[in-house]
Amino acid sequence: MPIIVNLDVMMAKRKISLKELSEKVGITNSNLSILKNNKAKAIRLSTLEVICRVLDCQPGDILKYEEEQL
């Protein structure tokens, strides 16, 4: 998928662990892991909102569009 999730980059910048973020965001560790590893098919705006609030960033800092190489 050409949408890349840069959650790990933002987490490294904010020095926050997956467990801590999952607790603060209120979603399970495994679901956050799916999102972090680019396995997610979709993301709810409400989830994105909480992640942005916890990490103090913009949606564009987490999601990136990259041209698919054929």
Added chain:
Amino acid sequence: MKYLGEKSISHILKIILGIFWYIGWLFFLILIISSIISIYRYKGMLNIIATIGVLVIASSILFIIFQLRNILGTLISKNPFSISNVYRFRNIGFSTLLVGIFILVNDLYFKGLRTFTIFDDSSGLYTNIEIYIPFLLGVFSLILAEIFKIGYQIHEENKLTI
């Protein structure tokens, strides 16, 4: 009245199919023994073909019961939209069509074109539609397999929505 989960209609149906499964095996074993005896006693190509036909129909029915029991198991555990159910419905569809073909061949041999007449007898409401039922059920099962495939895709997408 519950349709899915423990102590539901699905559960009762699974128990009934379980009884059919074991009785079916018993009949199947008797059928195999009698087929072997029949082939040895009445030699002839037609007898062999008929015996193979009966064995194929019996094993297909057992296979269908087995697949249905597995499907009902997923209904009891409330997880019907799995890829294995798609394959199960597909297997049931093809097996039912196979049974239909064998019944059709048998009926064509014994009844000829009279096989296709729906109202066979003028006395009362006697119909002769059993030849069409396996084909209709087979196609219906194949359609159900596709519906379950769509259900599985939606379920997976929903599962991967964070």
